[in-house]
Amino acid sequence: MAQPAGLLYSKEHEWVKLDGDVATVGITDYAQASLGDIVYVELPRLGATLEQFNSIGVVESVKAVSDIFTPVGGEVIAINDAIESDPALVNREPFGGGWFYKVKLGDVSQTGELMSPEQYDRLISET
């Protein structure tokens, strides 16, 4: 299963899309399929400062609560209101309408810690 190109990936199954120094964050298709029906996403507050790889929220399926480990650090400049009223959007469009939040990166070099689509594909095919 090929992963969308042009994105970076974390081993915690989040994706990052870079646009200059702004990073959009979501969870991968693999993650949403593993979680099952998503019923709630607790996102960081607008304006919060996140530290890379910290637990900054949760995503809840019918049966389970899972931490969101932010793949990038920086200031939260947007959150996706649409998934508050329709959490299943994350199941339907994990790489699109189901994005979580946007971060203004303090330090763009931190994305060096993330994986390419090919590397992430290898990770999930091994698990």
Add this chain to the structure above:
Amino acid sequence: MNDASGALRRTALYDAHLALGARMVPFGGFEMPVQYTSILAEHDAVRKRAGLFDLSHMGQFELHGRDVGEWAETLTVNRVANMKPGQARYNIFTNERGGAHDDVIFYRISDDDWLLVVNASNADAMWRVVSAARSGDVRLTNLHGERALIAIQGPRASALLQPYVEADLAALRYYACTLSRVREARDPILIARTGYTGEDGFELFLSNDEAVGAWDLLLAENRAHGLTACGLGARDVLRLEAGMPLYGHELDENITPLQAGLAWAIKFDKPAFVGRDALAAQRDAGDYTRIVGVTMEGRAPARAGYAVFASGERAGEVRSGSWGPSVAKNIATALVAPSAAAEGTPLEIEIRGARHPAVTVPLPFYRRPKN
């Protein structure tokens, strides 16, 4: 439970679950399907059409003898001896403190032949309980894992099952059971109009070697009519909506049937049963913590173990919690102080350090429409 090596057991339908793409999880010592496609889709199938469940992990004990009814009365809160052949009845085995060893169903097949179905997670402990208490003309056979149990549940269950069954299902009342010939089985099997979903439905007790054929046939011929394989994930949401207790959550060795809201099943006028005095004392004192329904106002689900507050004070603990699709709210049960138990009491549930508004509501959350 697990055998000495800790290995999980498999039901006769294990390969059928894998073929359907099920996600398997350990439950009660067995590898069981938690979902095939989606818990919400499977839940929807049972509420609107019909679902097929493998419940072969549940404990099945055969009880034989003239004294089974009287004997079982001494160990449980509900009546047993006055059951007629063809009746099924919910019951609870209690300890001396009135706490629950297990909640169970007795099926009286004939005068001297009974089936007792216990929870998978309690099957070993319950076998010890009944074996240690055996007396008089009571013979016990442990069939745990050796005979299959398939449930078909949902508004279409009766119509979909009838073509395979000789018995007239329309004549089989809720909590009745009968031996009937069925397609795909050599000998008549026990069919009961029982379930754990809040919908109409049936449970079929059949041999392990005939279970696979029956499962495959039912699914293959009825998929087009909406019959859907359903896992334990959907089952848990369905039973929670229907206000049915799950052992380990709403009932356990320290939560009595009185606390669980099951007073209707306790027959205090029986001469004696284990835990009777403790239950009577609890009833008379009246100040016991009790299981209530809770709905959340927000989107964050309450989960088992979360703290419950009323008027700013700690009032209890969430025991089960989930998104409730049938009511489009987050629903939960909580064990709370009597002061927080009245319908409409404003509550707060602590979720990851923040308190979220909730309210005490009557159980069940969902009642199927009467037809």
